[in-house]
């Protein structure tokens with residue numbers, strides 16, 4: 001029997017836990033607030049940003065919303081980040097990616113005060129993850145660990161293949177899996193014999209960014225498959241990097257798209273905001 005890992009349900013559990021924690025802190029006079037900055041009006045970004053604001057409202061975290069025009073300059077964005085760094089009522093700063101071409105995203109990420117970097121993208125937080133010190137962890141990989149733990153899936157000693165080596169998903173994912181005592185392989189666009197390699201995975205985490213790329217040929221019978229991709233197909237329906245209908249029957253557990261990893265990213269962002277408030 002294939003276990004369908006319900007990211008909506010698990011993210012709801014986490015949000016309910018956080019909501020209680022925030023209510024407790026409110027009694028002590030402590031409040032949390034997240035600043036969300038969006039440059040331009042990419043429709044997909046707007047959906048995610050709205051989901052983040054809804055989650056804040058549900059949990060009781062204040063949200064400040066900055067919607068800047070597409071032609072915003074790097075200097076203007078950096079000035080806003082600086083202002084929010086110095087604002088004691090703001091615990092978290094999130095600059096929605098991708099940014100328009102005139103803005104250097106790395107420069108903006110480095111400008112965010114590490115103690116307000118709830119995305120976990122700042123080099124200081126990335127470095128802490130590498131050496132195993134507490135710090136903010138990138139939300140998508142942190143959410144995947146929660147999905148696995150809360151679904152009763154053991155990671156210790158398992159071979160985990162991660163496809164994708166981005167700073168935001170693949171690399172932090174590998175470090176978190178290592179922390180859970182998995183044996184980790186990172187695959188990428190230059191990896192040879194990708195289907196054969198994937199067939200050795202007990203846990204396959206797919207973050208390639210190509211719609212429905214992974215077929216049943218990549219799957220060891222009974223493997224756990226986590227799909228990080230999010231796309232719209234020819235019928236404008238959401239789909240992932242994995243051909244779900246074909247792959248699912250060969251797995252012991254799999255995440256759907258939507259309703260898998262996506263909602264967990266937001267739950268972990270909320271978790272990081274609460275952590276930031278408690279510091």
Ligand SMILES: Nc1nc(=O)c2c([nH]1)NC[C@@H]1CN(c3ccc(C(=O)N[C@@H](CCC(=O)O)C(=O)O)cc3)C=[N+]21
Nearest residue numbers: 047048051094095096097098119258259260262263265
């Ligand atoms: N600074 C920054 N931090 C991010 O965390 C960040 C970002 N930039 N840029 C874009 C990606 C993508 N991302 C998602 C968040 C929620 C869903 C999500 O809620 N997905 C729903 C469906 C949403 C829909 O209806 O489209 C689901 O999978 O069920 C997906 C993707 C955060 N990102």
